[in-house]
Amino acid sequence: MIEIKNLHAGIAGKEILKGIDLKVNAGEIHAIMGPNGSGKSTLAQVLAGHPSYEVTGGSVIYDGKDLLEMEAEERSQAGVFLAFQYPVEIPGVSNSYFLKAGLNEIRKANGQEPLDSMQFLKLLREKMKLVEMADSFIYRPVNEGFSGGEKKRNEILQMAVLEPKLAILDETDSGLDIDALKIVAGGVNKLKSSDNAFIVVTHYQRLLNYIVPDFVHVLVNGKIVKSGGKELALELEAEGYDQIKEDAKVTA
Amino acid sequence: MDTSQSQIQHYKNEFSAFEKNGASKSPAWVHDIRKAAIEIFEKEGFPTKKNEAWRFTNITPILHSQFRYSSAPSVPKVEKKSIEQLLLKETAQHLLVFVNGHFSKELSAVGKLPDGVLLTNLAEAVVSHQKIARRYLGKIAKTEQSVFSALNTAFTYDGLFVYVPRGVQIAEPIHALYLSSGAGEQVYVSAIRNLVIAEEESSLMIMENFLSLEENKNFTNAVTEIEAKKKSRVELVKVQHESAASFHYENVHVHQEETSNVALFSLAAGSALARNDMQVIIDGEAAECNLNGLYIVTGTQVVDHHTLMHHIHPNCPSHELFKGILDQDSRAIFNGRVYVEPEAQKTDSKQTNRNLLLSDNATVNTKPELEIFADDVKCTHGAAVGGLNDQMVFYLKSRGIGEETAKGMLVVGFAAEVTGKISNEKFRQYVDAVVIDYLQTKLGMKDLPEIVHS
Ligand SMILES: Nc1ncnc2c1ncn2[C@@H]1O[C@H](COP(=O)(O)OP(=O)(O)OP(=O)(O)O)[C@@H](O)[C@H]1O
Numbered sequence: 001m002i003e004i005k006n007l008h009a010g011i012a013g014k015e016i017l018k019g020i021d022l023k024v025n026a027g028e029i030h031a032i033m034g035p036n037g038s039g040k041s042t043l044a045q046v047l048a049g050h051p052s053y054e055v056t057g058g059s060v061i062y063d064g065k066d067l068l069e070m071e072a073e074e075r076s077q078a079g080v081f082l083a084f085q086y087p088v089e090i091p092g093v094s095n096s097y098f099l100k101a102g103l104n105e106i107r108k109a110n111g112q113e114p115l116d117s118m119q120f121l122k123l124l125r126e127k128m129k130l131v132e133m134a135d136s137f138i139y140r141p142v143n144e145g146f147s148g149g150e151k152k153r154n155e156i157l158q159m160a161v162l163e164p165k166l167a168i169l170d171e172t173d174s175g176l177d178i179d180a181l182k183i184v185a186g187g188v189n190k191l192k193s194s195d196n197a198f199i200v201v202t203h204y205q206r207l208l209n210y211i212v213p214d215f216v217h218v219l220v221n222g223k224i225v226k227s228g229g230k231e232l233a234l235e236l237e238a239e240g241y242d243q244i245k246e247d248a249k250v251t252a
Numbered sequence: 253m254d255t256s257q258s259q260i261q262h263y264k265n266e267f268s269a270f271e272k273n274g275a276s277k278s279p280a281w282v283h284d285i286r287k288a289a290i291e292i293f294e295k296e297g298f299p300t301k302k303n304e305a306w307r308f309t310n311i312t313p314i315l316h317s318q319f320r321y322s323s324a325p326s327v328p329k330v331e332k333k334s335i336e337q338l339l340l341k342e343t344a345q346h347l348l349v350f351v352n353g354h355f356s357k358e359l360s361a362v363g364k365l366p367d368g369v370l371l372t373n374l375a376e377a378v379v380s381h382q383k384i385a386r387r388y389l390g391k392i393a394k395t396e397q398s399v400f401s402a403l404n405t406a407f408t409y410d411g412l413f414v415y416v417p418r419g420v421q422i423a424e425p426i427h428a429l430y431l432s433s434g435a436g437e438q439v440y441v442s443a444i445r446n447l448v449i450a451e452e453e454s455s456l457m458i459m460e461n462f463l464s465l466e467e468n469k470n471f472t473n474a475v476t477e478i479e480a481k482k483k484s485r486v487e488l489v490k491v492q493h494e495s496a497a498s499f500h501y502e503n504v505h506v507h508q509e510e511t512s513n514v515a516l517f518s519l520a521a522g523s524a525l526a527r528n529d530m531q532v533i534i535d536g537e538a539a540e541c542n543l544n545g546l547y548i549v550t551g552t553q554v555v556d557h558h559t560l561m562h563h564i565h566p567n568c569p570s571h572e573l574f575k576g577i578l579d580q581d582s583r584a585i586f587n588g589r590v591y592v593e594p595e596a597q598k599t600d601s602k603q604t605n606r607n608l609l610l611s612d613n614a615t616v617n618t619k620p621e622l623e624i625f626a627d628d629v630k631c632t633h634g635a636a637v638g639g640l641n642d643q644m645v646f647y648l649k650s651r652g653i654g655e656e657t658a659k660g661m662l663v664v665g666f667a668a669e670v671t672g673k674i675s676n677e678k679f680r681q682y683v684d685a686v687v688i689d690y691l692q693t694k695l696g697m698k699d700l701p702e703i704v705h706s
């Protein structure tokens with residue numbers, strides 16, 4: 001589905017990603033872990049097409065296309081979705097208007113008829129049930145005044161509505177209480193199929209009890225320094241990043 | 253004779269004609285007010301850029317036209333239908349319509365009012381309610397502070413007159429609609445003079461709505477005086493969307509007594525040059541004042557807001573939020589003066605001015621002017637000028653939304669924060685509708701969302 005090769009990227013003249021290699025196939029869940037500031041969000045933002053980041057080397061092929069050549073909205077229309085670590089508040093625009101606009105643009109780009117208000121509302125209500133969100137969130141301005149956990153849930157709602165092929169979840173579990181965590185994980189598991197894939201950025205093994213990854217990667221200082229199965233997350237939880245950081249220094 | 257001098261002469265000639273015409277029937281004390289004002293006007297003359305209060309606002313375009321005061325009989329006929337078309341939404345039960353500064357009884361409709369409330373036009377009030385009118389007219393506005401106010405005062409004749417007796421609440425909002433209309437080559441000035449008196453523990457809501465009937469050039473020169481007695485509540489929403497060729501000036505003067513609450517909102521979207529002065533004297537303890545505004549300009553429009561919050565007594569909160577959306581070569585001026593006297597301890601004053609530039613050629617001159625002579629106060633101010641927020645644009649794009657649509661959504665959201673300050677729902681919905689209409693028709697934005705408030 002996506003193949004990242006030797007990706008170098010940075011911001012404001014500072015190199016953050018220093019050669020990332022990652023291949024994700026349809027039907028797979030990959031977890032990315034790593035210390036603060038190692039570049040996890042940067043990778044997520046670069047894949048989603050944030051214009052502030054500068055790609056200085058490498059390639060990303062998504063669905064046979066050069067992802068790095070596409071505008072952010074084109075990536076979304078092609079099925080890439082990023083659940084933000086810090087979802088943005090959009091004052092004055094209702095959640096439902098925002099989501100309907102997004103969904104219909106995506107449908108249009110894929111040769112589907114846009115949904116009318118009734119059809120959309122029906123779909124939205126269904127998906128809101130999935131993430132157990134109250135009706136009132138439909139009419140409130142996007143993320144404005146939402147609690148940290150509500151914002152994260154709203155990200156998953158958006159994912160559920162837009163039904164991406166490749167979803168990147170950047171610390172969606174941070175700030176969630178245990179019930180919310182189960183709801184979010186449940187949402188992901190319901191959406192999971194053999195046609196889509198997930199990249200889940202997290203600091204906590206806890207999430208991976210609910211969203212079971214096929215692969216776990218450790219990102220340190222802009223590079224994936226170790227990859228393994230789901231047991232790697234348990235190892236990290238027990239031992240921290242010190243040993244891995246040491247090993248990385250030796251090999252560097 | 254230079255332009256300014258010849259214009260002074262022009263207005264003096266107009267004044268002589270005006271005093272002989274329909275306005276001649278006014279009581280003697282009104283004539284006295286006018287006479288004093290025309291003298292101030294003549295002495296002061298029009299402001300130049302050397303005048304600090306007009307440094308960024310060049311008024312010479314106003315001096316290039318021979319604006320006439322229309323005497324009542326020459327006011328153009330306006331059809332009721334054309335008004336209904338102009339108003340985007342149903343607004344209020346009490347509608348008072350003025351055409352070129354003159355009250356139109358046929359076009360107005362005043363519903364049932366609580367006992368003792370006086371809601372009429374000023375020309376009528378100075379005769380029928382002489383005692384009240386005389387006590388307040390020209391007492392709240394400081395004519396000598398602005399030459400345009402002096403010019404308005406010289407032509408004091410008609411406008412909105414509202415008196416709310418003690419303890420009376422007017423539940424239904426009042427809508428004052430000021431229409432400008434030309435007649436062929438002739439260009440007109442409307443000298444609108446409003447007087448609003450809220451007695452103790454009374455409340456009312458007013459919308460001042462300035463509109464042009466055609467794309468004609470006209471000059472609105474208005475003064476509004478508001479007296480808010482103890483514990484009264486006054487909300488005034490101003491909507492200014494006159495034609496792009498027109499000029500607009502209004503000076504709103506507010507005098508507040510203790511524990512009164514006054515909120516003014518200004519939507520400034522029309523005119524080639526629009527200047528809005530808002531001067532509030534907070535003359536009583538624990539009185540609250542909120543000034544909010546939104547300006548939307550494009551082309552070569554110039555919009556100017558000059559505000560004054562004058563704190564005299566302790567424990568008064570005052571808040572200001574002014575936001576601007578500027579496209580093409582437009583320019584906005586915001587000057588927020590906060591004056592805190594030594595007695596006014598525990599003043600809590602906050603002022604914010606935020607500007608969204610949609611073009612590299614738009615300019616903003618924003619300036620807070622804080623003069624604080626009390627030591628135990630909380631006074632903050634902040635100003636920002638910039639483009640759309642990149643994070644927000646990216647967030648929308650990451651959901652498949654294209655650049656143009658994203659921009660529209662963010663502009664609407666930017667406006668919503670401040671229109672949300674309007675507490676009366678009908679007024680807020682009307683203002684929101686005008687904002688959307690303006691963004692679409694004047695700024696050429698498409699597919700705009702409906703405004704929602706949190
Ligand atoms: N706009 C910026 N300007 C300068 N440095 C930046 C900018 N954005 C990110 N960085 C730096 O890039 C590095 C990687 O940041 P990133 O957000 O990708 O880390 P992360 O792995 O997601 O961390 P966390 O686990 O704390 O979320 C950090 O050192 C950060 O300070």
Ligand SMILES: [Mg+2]
Nearest residue numbers: 040041042085
């Ligand atoms: Mg991060």
